[in-house]
Amino acid sequence: MSGTGRITLLKIFIAPLAYFLLRLYLSMVRVRTLHEDVLLNFLRSGGKGVGAVWHQRFLGVLGYVRKFSYLRLSIMISMSRDGDWIAPVAKWLGLRPVRGSSTRGGKEALAVMVQDLAQNQAALHIVDGPQGPKAVIKPGLIRLAQLSKGLIIPIYISVDRAWVTHSWDRFLIPKPFSRVLVRFGDPIDVPEQMDPEAFEALRLEVERKMIDGHAQDDLNFGWEKPL
Secondary structure, eight states: OOHHHHHHHIIIIIHHHHHHHHHHHHTTSEEEEESHHHHHHHHHTTOOEEEEEOGGGOGGGHHHHGGGGGGOOEEEEOSSHHHHHHHHHHHHTTOEEEEOOSSSSHHHHHHHHHHHHHHSSEEEEETTTTTOOTTOOOHHHHHHHHHHTOEEEEEEEEESSEEEOSSTTOOEEEOTTOEEEEEEOOOBOOOSOOOHHHHHHHHHHHHHHHHHHHHHHHHHTTOSSOO
16 A cells, blocks of 8 residues: 555544544543643733643643644654654644654754744644653754744643553553643743853753653652652
8 A cells, every 4th residue: 555545544544543542541531730820821921832741741631732722732743654643633632733753854844833833822842752862852842942932831741640661761651540730830931042052051951840840740649759
């Protein structure tokens, strides 16, 4: 089967089934938010932002994302085969997929997302995906915020009970009826002009905030060590 035929088959049959099963699963996960008012006030004031999310933790909050469907959030999705079926599902969840990755088509995808943010208010960015390394923020997050003149919004996601897979990032699958906490950090300003040293210092600062913030919430949920 040709690549086009395979993608069409995915869209017609497999993706709708995956979406239905995902919605059923997400209905069994209880999401609680913290500091959501900070985010909403920022958006109501006209602020432009890029939500930073670890690849390891995005699954449990996909249902909650629909609350922001009116913003038509864009999100970069890998050009891999997995991305072929993830993209239509993301679209049904109220997101706008932009195909690309840090290894294939990354520059083109970044340019499309920058253009997208010129017309829209916010985007989500999986900051260490799709292949890692785990908990290492890639430069694309800083560049996206810098070029779009948007602020970085750290999004901390933790869960009280989850299956931990053996993937590169120890991907978390919240168990049915588990509790998921979504905590929003203060928006981080990104200067339009930075030399390489300042750029790397800011990248490390955001990375450290993400690592420490998740570690804090994991420990508060009773995990013996950060996930």
